[in-house]
Amino acid sequence: MNSPDPQQLKTWLLASGKRDAAAFRFLYDASSAKLFGFALRILHKRELAEEVLQESFVAIWNNAANYQGHLAAPMTWMATIVRNKAFDHLRRSDAAVEIDAEQFDREVMNALMDPQATPIEALQMSGDAKALAWCMSALEGMQRQVVALAFYHDLSHSEVAAHMKLPVGTVKTWIRRSLEKLRTCLAKREQA
């Protein structure tokens, strides 16, 4: 599936805010595979991921009228909803979070580790995601993993530290520096 044009997604999202069920269907068709992949990677259980995706799209429909295009791209806005719903589910179920070594899609992992061998440009993702991938590939491997762990599993500094068998202070420093590097790198790419 090709990455949908953000402008097109925005049009559908705004129309969904005006109760246009047909536009909402288009929005779902264009974004659900990405969002389901995301939910699945957080939750691991298919049934749970399906439930979260369903709840998320109900929330997207119900809140679409409040979507502010100047603050967030449509995928950003929707992914944030999915992420919050997924974490809510995990907190409620109180189940131990399953964290596997494979953070990301294998091809994306390869591209992050060695963009020469697996070009980021060839990945099936939005321009925003490619820019982030490019900047994350410039981070040192462990630091990238620390950021990804926190983002995908809602972990605290000490939980990340425990999982990575690192001192908490190290994790805190790495996260702070990594985020700072990402900001600088993304700003540079934007200007370029």
Add this chain to the structure above:
Amino acid sequence: MNIRNNIVLRQKLAAEYVLGTLKGGARRRFEGWLHQDADLRNITAGWQQRLAPMAEFAGEVVPPKSVWAGIERRLDLKKKPARWQFWLNENLAFWRSLGMVSTALAAMLVVIVMQRPPADAPSIAYVATLSDDKAQAAMLLTADSKHRALDVRVITSAQVAADKSLQLWAVPKSGNPRSLGVLVGNRGSFTLADSAVSGDVAVLAVTLEPKGGSPDPKGPTGPILYKGHWIRL
């Protein structure tokens, strides 16, 4: 803690809020600041925009069809316009073409009605002929405003199945159809309600319903058999 003037700290807190590593009391405090600090909201939105695309690193997995079916069901998206509204729109052209014919027909029928003996002379204020889908007159309605009586007669030989009833409706321009009564056999004598002949009634319709009338308080459930308009005398 005042973070208003600490640009570095504002960036750090917003970033870790979005990443999720800002937890507990610190997170709640930050959310409190967000409410009253538009600039902080913008900084946070910037971090959402930077980090949320990481969601796409997960790769795509097409969800099963049941997910969309569930969304559709929960949000009631399949809800079509109410059926009587559909009749209204669909039949507008039909009614325009039919108008002349049925007006003439109704006028003739009025003459017949008026030729009854004058003893208990009803004061017929409205008449209507309802027609079937082939524009054949099938039913005659007369509304007697003096006696508040609505008289309905089927004027075809069509038979209604034993487990069905014909129900008469006044369909307003907006809102739910109003039931005027359920026919017994091929006749009906009902009390004439003001809402049956009020100005907002767009169409009169007869539907085929389960015996005793529509089970849905909001309107008809069965197919429409006859339609027509009031003619004021």
